Amino acid sequence: MPDLQALFESAREGDRRSLARLLSQLEEGGETAAQLSALLFPYTGNAHVIGITGPPGSGKSTLLNALTRAYRERGETVGIIAVDPSSPFTGGALLGDRIRMQDVAGDPGVFIRSMATRGSLGGLARAAREIIRALDAVGFQRIMVETVGAGQVEVDIAQAADTVIVIQAPGLGDEIQAIKAGILEIADILVVNKADREGAAATLHILQSMLSLSQPAVIRHHGQAMTIQGVKSSREGWTPPILQTVALSGRGVSELMEAIERHRAYLEESGEGEARRRRRIAEELAALARERLWARVVHQVGRARLDGLVDQLLRREIDLHTAVERLLE
Ligand SMILES: Nc1nc2c(ncn2[C@@H]2O[C@H](COP(=O)(O)OP(=O)(O)O)[C@@H](O)[C@H]2O)c(=O)[nH]1
Ligand SMILES: [Mg+2]
Structure with a gap:
């Protein structure tokens, strides 16, 4: 974490290589990107x-x-x-x-x-x-x-x-x-x-x-x-x-x-600017939450069981809503 802070500060002071590295880290995604994103959000x-x-x-x-x-x-x-x-x-x-x-x-x-x-x-x-x-x-x-x-x-x-x-x-x-x-x-x-x-x-x-x-x-x-x-x-x-x-x-x-x-x-x-900013951040929040929740579902349910549900859907043994209920159980 301290090196991320240092990277951000150096980028803020105008160091272009630090900025380029910071952007690459963000593009890569994952835990480091999330930490960086949190670090710079207040600014x-x-x-x-x-x-x-x-x-x-x-x-x-x-x-x-x-x-x-x-x-x-x-x-x-x-x-x-x-x-x-x-x-x-x-x-x-x-x-x-x-x-x-x-x-x-x-x-x-x-x-x-x-x-x-x-x-x-x-x-x-x-x-x-x-x-x-x-x-x-x-x-x-x-x-x-x-x-x-x-x-x-x-x-x-x-x-x-x-x-x-x-x-x-x-x-x-x-x-x-x-x-x-x-x-x-x-x-x-x-x-x-x-x-x-x-x-x-x-x-x-x-x-x-x-x-x-x-x-x-x-x-x-x-x-x-x-x-x-x-x-x-x-x-x-x-x-x-x-x-x-x-x-x-x-x-x-x-x-x-x-x-x-x-x-x-x-x-x-x-007030349209404020309304847009609000809409945008709410959408981003929902998208990120969906992604994280889905990742958690996949992790907890397991790929095999997920594939099994898809098979059942294809065979029309269950319907989509029932499948979702089972995933969320
Ligand atoms: N005649 C003329 N050519 C232009 C004008 N603006 C851009 N171009 C040329 O159109 C081509 C495409 O421009 P570019 O900025 O790369 O377009 P982009 O793909 O939309 O980014 C280039 O060859 C430019 O020099 C203009 O106002 N008039
Ligand atoms: Mg272009």
Whole structure:
């Protein structure tokens, strides 16, 4: 335990190798991770966490880079987490990201951490929350999390953020995909990046019509009828703005930063920020408790008996509810 304390203190004082080691320990999970997590928990809750999600190639990393430079100019420290679920589709993206971020990477006020998954996706989402808390605890003021918006895990990770930015770009044909994945519904701010490219106006138009949907609507996509939900409604008092940016040149970045600040102020003034924090920590508590309880059940009941119950279920000798009753006995 004392060496964990020393590791944490050294990371808080700005030692990057200590911080890297601390994050690796957290990612590994297990007892050490739990101890570390407990150690740093009292120091969390200060950072503003910004989630940036969208399809591969939409310009997330480039925009993140531009935002980072702008925050640094204002003297704020920035922690960056790039989450890349291991898929052949995005497999090459991390290296590209690293190269692109080189201009901020030498800055002591910036720390970049890449996360890839080998284990379960749920495990990735959980580890990402631990990493966010750790960067918060060692004092980073802005924490930006980049995820490839493709599925539930990205939605889970994005929801760990205070402010969620969903990026689209023309020419990717991903708008419909984003709607299907429910990613627009979690957007606090929508960005059409690559506004210098042909088709940006069309992409903007699609998003604007999505935003104005107050009811689910049916559209045709590849000749098939598809029901789409509107983006998160303004019933909570916030209508997600749609901005246009050219991440490469920095055009629109200051407007984006203003929108982020407006959202941050809205979160605090409306009480929505507090409500989100409460919901998030309650969900995390429930998830962790479920996991621990299940591990305990498996341990006490034993694998053999568990397999026996599954066999009985398959043979329809017992039903699920009865099986659970037996496990809990
Ligand atoms: N024309 C144009 N290209 C951009 C813009 N932003 C990013 N790019 C380029 O688009 C490619 C993908 O960008 P990247 O940031 O890696 O996208 P990510 O996969 O979403 O992180 C790179 O070649 C960028 O240089 C932009 O605003 N306009
Ligand atoms: Mg990227």
